[in-house]
Amino acid sequence: MSVETARPSVLGRAGRFLRDHPTVTLILLLLALVALLQVLRPGIVNERWIGNTVKFAIPLAMLAACQTLTMLTGGIDLSAGTVATISAFVVATQAPLVGTGPALLIALFPAIILGLLNGFGVGICRVHPLIMTLGTGLIGIGCLQVYQRSVIATGSVVPPILEWLGTGRTGGLPNALVLFLPFAALILWAQGRSGFGRLLYALGANEDAARLSGVRAWQVYLALYALSGLIAGLAGLVYVGLIKAPSLSLAEPLLLPSVAAAVIGGTSIFGGRGGYAGTIVGALILTVLGTLLTLLQMPEGARRILFGLIILFVTTAYLRLTDQG
Numbered sequence: 001m002s003v004e005t006a007r008p009s010v011l012g013r014a015g016r017f018l019r020d021h022p023t024v025t026l027i028l029l030l031l032a033l034v035a036l037l038q039v040l041r042p043g044i045v046n047e048r049w050i051g052n053t054v055k056f057a058i059p060l061a062m063l064a065a066c067q068t069l070t071m072l073t074g075g076i077d078l079s080a081g082t083v084a085t086i087s088a089f090v091v092a093t094q095a096p097l098v099g100t101g102p103a104l105l106i107a108l109f110p111a112i113i114l115g116l117l118n119g120f121g122v123g124i125c126r127v128h129p130l131i132m133t134l135g136t137g138l139i140g141i142g143c144l145q146v147y148q149r150s151v152i153a154t155g156s157v158v159p160p161i162l163e164w165l166g167t168g169r170t171g172g173l174p175n176a177l178v179l180f181l182p183f184a185a186l187i188l189w190a191q192g193r194s195g196f197g198r199l200l201y202a203l204g205a206n207e208d209a210a211r212l213s214g215v216r217a218w219q220v221y222l223a224l225y226a227l228s229g230l231i232a233g234l235a236g237l238v239y240v241g242l243i244k245a246p247s248l249s250l251a252e253p254l255l256l257p258s259v260a261a262a263v264i265g266g267t268s269i270f271g272g273r274g275g276y277a278g279t280i281v282g283a284l285i286l287t288v289l290g291t292l293l294t295l296l297q298m299p300e301g302a303r304r305i306l307f308g309l310i311i312l313f314v315t316t317a318y319l320r321l322t323d324q325g
Contacts (some may be wrong), residue, residue: 008279022266026281033288047172053287055167055174059084059242061283062180062235063254065187066228068279071202073221073263074207074271075129077228079118079137081255083111084236085248086144091237092156092246093148101161108233114140115229116222123221124220129162133225158244164242168276176238183234187276205272257286272312 012254038045066080088276089108098106116138121132140298143172168175189209202210211217239254292301 015164023277026265026278030212030281030285030288033285033292037288037292037295040292044295051169051172051174053284053291055176055242057283057287058174058180059235059239060257060261060287061280062183062238063251063258064230064265064279064283065183065276066232066235067188067189067259067262068130068265068267068274069200069224069231070228071204071269072271073203073224074223074269075122075221076133076259076269077118077225078130078133078255079114079140080133080228080232080235081252082137082140082144082231082257083114083229084239084251084254086114086140086231086234087111087236088145088240088250088281089148089156089246089248091162092158093151093154094241095157095159096154100161103159103254104237108230108235110143111141111229111233112226112234113229114132115226115232118229119222119225122225123218141248148248151202156246158240158246161236162241163244166238167244179234184276184280187266192274196220196223201272204268204273206272213234251276257283261286285300292298 034045058086061082063080066077070077086107087107087110090110091103094103094106117136118129118133121127121136122129125132165175165179191200199210199215202213202215203217203220207217234253235254243250261282262274262279263269263282264277264285265278265280266273267279293306298306
């Protein structure tokens, strides 16, 4: 009897621990995927592979920050991939004309403008975030195509500083960590310690109650989506330094994985719950998963099907672990 009663107690404590520390569950899953990769291809997990994995996960994790922050309010940013692409294309085409420094500033300008437009539509015009960001994303792509025609004769050059940031290593570690570590620390601090972060959770949990408490929701949404645009622009700059070839669809393939990384990381699409720590691990999980599917030499169609099924399975299992008592 004592053994039978002790076993549920141990399992119960383990379940409570995982619910209280959901990121631990994600880290265990990440380690399991890495172990599976090592079994399928012995010796693949080494210092160089870890560096490459982190290098490719950083732009995804930065773009997923846009989804995490907006999802905390019950929203989403489907324009993030377009904004990242615009910033990447603009910096590469402006650098030969005005130099690296001014080109970086010019590249972030449309990112902030589109973010403010999203915030205006969501916060003041009360357009649903999905519709608003989808619309601004399409507008952004159209504007980028018009812009591309005006600079087609100037060519494009990825600034060396972005190549250093995107592909370089120092001591075996990706140089992108120089940007990403303070970026992640700032996001983690802002969501948990700042008044702005608490307002995001409050609006996501119950917007009507937050409004009755005196919160000016439109101001929060305006700042939130402007910040999301800026983050997406920065992610685009890092990504073009990694790929070293700007295009009109550069960061678009990262959009849905950025949403998946936030959801896998435990951020609720209904708002009021989640955090960026889980999103970072979610981005690493998706990057390792992409390597695993490539190793299995699956056709693109089968890879997409399996990729989607794994995301659904992981998300369902994670939510059951963290929601059930």
